[in-house]
Amino acid sequence: MFPEIFETRPVRFWIDDGLEWVVRNWGDAFEDAAYPLLYLLNTIQKFLLSVPWWVIIIFFAGAAFAATRRWALPTIVVISLLLVGVMELWDDAIKTMALMITATLTTIVFSLPLGIAMSRSKLLQRLVTPILDLMQTLPSFVYLIPVVMIFGPGKIPALIATIIYAAPPLVRLTDLGIRQVNFEILEAAQAFGATPRQKLVGIQIPLALPTILAGVNQTTMMALAMVVIASMIGAGGLGYQVLQGIGRLEVSRGLFAGLGIVALAIIFDRITQAFGKRLQQKIGLSEKR
Amino acid sequence: MDDTPVIELNNITKIFGNRPDVALELLKQGCTKDEVQEKTDQVVGLKDVSLSVKKGEIFVVMGLSGSGKSTLIRHVNRLIDPTSGSIKVNSQDILGMDLEALRQFRRHDVAMVFQNFGLLPHRNVLDNVAYGLEIRGDEKTARHEIAHEWIERVGLSGYENSRPHQLSGGQQQRVGLARALAMDTSVLLMDEAFSALDPLIRSGMQEQLLELQNSLHKTILFITHDFDEAIRIGDRIAVLKDGEVVQTGRPEDIILKPANDYVLDFVRDVNRARVIRVGAILDKSQMKPCDVSVPRLTTCEDVLPLFARHEWVGVLDDGGARIGGVSAKQVIAALARHSEAVS
Numbered sequence: 001m002f003p004e005i006f007e008t009r010p011v012r013f014w015i016d017d018g019l020e021w022v023v024r025n026w027g028d029a030f031e032d033a034a035y036p037l038l039y040l041l042n043t044i045q046k047f048l049l050s051v052p053w054w055v056i057i058i059f060f061a062g063a064a065f066a067a068t069r070r071w072a073l074p075t076i077v078v079i080s081l082l083l084v085g086v087m088e089l090w091d092d093a094i095k096t097m098a099l100m101i102t103a104t105l106t107t108i109v110f111s112l113p114l115g116i117a118m119s120r121s122k123l124l125q126r127l128v129t130p131i132l133d134l135m136q137t138l139p140s141f142v143y144l145i146p147v148v149m150i151f152g153p154g155k156i157p158a159l160i161a162t163i164i165y166a167a168p169p170l171v172r173l174t175d176l177g178i179r180q181v182n183f184e185i186l187e188a189a190q191a192f193g194a195t196p197r198q199k200l201v202g203i204q205i206p207l208a209l210p211t212i213l214a215g216v217n218q219t220t221m222m223a224l225a226m227v228v229i230a231s232m233i234g235a236g237g238l239g240y241q242v243l244q245g246i247g248r249l250e251v252s253r254g255l256f257a258g259l260g261i262v263a264l265a266i267i268f269d270r271i272t273q274a275f276g277k278r279l280q281q282k283i284g285l286s287e288k289r
Numbered sequence: 290m291d292d293t294p295v296i297e298l299n300n301i302t303k304i305f306g307n308r309p310d311v312a313l314e315l316l317k318q319g320c321t322k323d324e325v326q327e328k329t330d331q332v333v334g335l336k337d338v339s340l341s342v343k344k345g346e347i348f349v350v351m352g353l354s355g356s357g358k359s360t361l362i363r364h365v366n367r368l369i370d371p372t373s374g375s376i377k378v379n380s381q382d383i384l385g386m387d388l389e390a391l392r393q394f395r396r397h398d399v400a401m402v403f404q405n406f407g408l409l410p411h412r413n414v415l416d417n418v419a420y421g422l423e424i425r426g427d428e429k430t431a432r433h434e435i436a437h438e439w440i441e442r443v444g445l446s447g448y449e450n451s452r453p454h455q456l457s458g459g460q461q462q463r464v465g466l467a468r469a470l471a472m473d474t475s476v477l478l479m480d481e482a483f484s485a486l487d488p489l490i491r492s493g494m495q496e497q498l499l500e501l502q503n504s505l506h507k508t509i510l511f512i513t514h515d516f517d518e519a520i521r522i523g524d525r526i527a528v529l530k531d532g533e534v535v536q537t538g539r540p541e542d543i544i545l546k547p548a549n550d551y552v553l554d555f556v557r558d559v560n561r562a563r564v565i566r567v568g569a570i571l572d573k574s575q576m577k578p579c580d581v582s583v584p585r586l587t588t589c590e591d592v593l594p595l596f597a598r599h600e601w602v603g604v605l606d607d608g609g610a611r612i613g614g615v616s617a618k619q620v621i622a623a624l625a626r627h628s629e630a631v632s
Contacts, residue, residue, distance in 0.1 A: 193394075193395035
C-alpha cells in the first residue's frame with residue numbers, strides 16, 4: 001500500500017462542492033453563454049435537412065471533383081452517400097454531419113488565433129502545449145460529466161466535449177505551419193519594410209495554409225470519432241443508432257450506423273486532403289520535398 | 290560618379306551571443322576572434338569594420354563563407370543591429386531610427402536582392418515584383434504598371450502570371466532583381482545575388498546588372514565569395530576575412546598590390562591580362578612619339594598583340610590626349626607580378 005502522505009479527501013470534497021456550487025449559481029448563465037453554439041448547430045442541421053438529398057450528393061461530388069480533378073473520388077463519394085441513404089440512415093447522417101461541421105467551425109474560430117499567437121510567443125507555446133496534451137489524453141468521460149452537470153444533457157455538452165477533443169491538432173498544426181515558413185522569405189519581407197501584420201497576413205498564413213488545412217482534416221476526423229460518445233449525452237445522429245444497436249443487441253443496426261460513420265469519414269477526409277495537396281502544388285511546396 | 294559617400298559604416302563590431310559587452314571589452318584589449326570565442330563563448334561576426342560607398346559606384350565585399358560578409362550587408366538596412374559603431378545611409382543615422390522610421394527607410398531608401406531569391410511562392414511574378422510597392426501602400430494599378438515595366442526590362446515579359454517555382458534559377462533572380470529595382474531606391478543591396486546560379490547564367494546576370502547600372506547609376510553594395518565576380522563588376526572591392534577588412538581598393542590595386550598572403554591567394558587564380566588595364570601600369574615619363582596608341586582602359590590582353598610589331602604603345606586618356614606609354618616589359622612584369630610578390 002502506498003503510504004498516505006496527506007489527506008486528499010478535503011481536496012476532493014472541495015472540487016465536488018465547488019462544481020455543485022457552480023451548477024447551482026452559474027448553470028443558467030453558462031447555458032445562456034453557450035446558446036449561440038446551439039443556435040449555430042440547429043441552423044446548420046435545419047438547413048442540411050431542408051436540402052433535398054440529391055442536392056447534397058451533387059454538392060459533395062462536385063467538391064470532390066474540384067479538389068482532385070478526377071472521377072475516382074466523386075464516384076466513391078456518390079456511392080458512399082447513396083449507401084447511407086439506402087441503409088435508412090440519411091437523417092441521422094445529416095445530424096452527425098451538422099454536429100461535426102459545427103464543432104469544426106467553432107474549433108477553427110478558437111484554434112486559429114490561438115495557434116497564431118503560439119507561433120509568435122515561445123512562452124505561450126510552453127504554457128499551452130501541456131494543456132493541449134491534457135485535452136487529448138484525458139479520457140473524455142472525465143470532463144463529459146461536469147459539462148453535462150453544468151449544461152444539462154443535450155446537444156451543447158456533446159458539442160463542447162467534441163470541441164475539447166478535436167481542437168488540439170488544429171492549434172498545434174497552425175502553430176507548426178506558421179513556424180515552418182521559410183525564414184528567408186520573411187527576411188525579404190522585412191527588408192522591404194513589411195510590418196509584422198503584413199508579414200502574418202500576406203506571407204505566414206497563406207504559406208501555412210496547407211498545414212492548417214491538414215489540421216482541419218484532423219479536427220473533422222476526431223470530431224467524427226467522438227460522435228458515439230456525444231450521442232450518449234443526447235447528440236443524436238449516427239452515434240445514437242450505434243448505441244441503440246448495442247443496447248438492443250442488434251448487431252446489424254450498430255454495423256450499419258458504424259459504416260455510415262466510416263462513409264462520412266472517408267468523404268470529409270479525402271476531400272479536405274485533396275484540397276490541401278492542391279494548395280501545396282499551387283505554392284510549389286510539394287516539389288521540394 | 291561623385292565622391293559623396295552614400296553608405297558609411299564606421300567601426301562596426303558585431304558580436305553574437307548573450308554577453309556582447311564582455312566580448313567587446315576583450316576585443317578592445319587586443320584579443321583575436323578565436324581568443325574571444327574561447328574565453329567568453331561569444332562569436333565575433335564583424336570586428337571594427339569601416340567602409341564608405343560612394344554615390345553611383347558598385348562596391349563589392351568579397352570574402353569566404355564565415356567571413357561575415359552577409360552579416361555586414363544586413364547592417365546597412367538594419368536587419369542586424371551592430372554591437373558598436375555607427376551607420377549612415379544618405380547622411381541619415383540609421384541606428385537612431387525608431388521602428389516606424391526604419392520601416393519607412395526600408396520602403397523608400399534601400400532595396401535588397403537575396404542569395405536564395407526570397408520570392409513569395411504563393412504569388413505570381415507580377416505580384417512578386419510589385420510586393421515592395423504593395424507593402425509601402427501604392428495603388429494596385431500604379432504598382433502593376435511599374436512592375437510590368439521592370440519585368441520587361443529584366444527580360445521576363447510573358448512570365449507575369451507564372452509562379453516562382455515554375456521558373457529557372459536565373460529567371461527567379463531576375464524577379465528578385467526587378468522587385469528591388471521597382472522600389473526606385475538610391476541604394477541597392479545584393480547579398481550573393483548570383484552565387485546560387487550556374488556559371489553561364491551568372492555571367493549573363495553580371496552583364497545585365499552592369500548594363501542596367503549604366504542607365505540607373507545606383508549605389509550598389511554587392512556581396513560575393515567569388516573573386517572573379519568581384520573584379521568583374523566592382524568599381525571598388527573590400528576583402529573581408531574573419532570579420533575584418535583586410536584590403537580595400539580598385540580591382541587593379543588589389544591584383545597588383547595584394548595586401549597579404551590571404552588576398553594573394555585569390556589574386557593568384559585571376560587571369561590578370563583581362564583585368565589589368567594599361568592605365569594602371571603606364572610610364573608617365575614615356576612621351577616619345579610612337580606609331581600606335583590605345584585608351585587607358587584597354588586591358589593588357591588587348592595590348593599584347595601590338596608588341597609583336599612595336600616596342601612602345603602610347604596611352605591616351607578619356608579625351609584622347611597622350612598621358613604616357615607602356616612597353617612589353619612593363620606589361621609582362623605586371624602579368625607576372627604574383628611570383629615576385631611571393632618572395
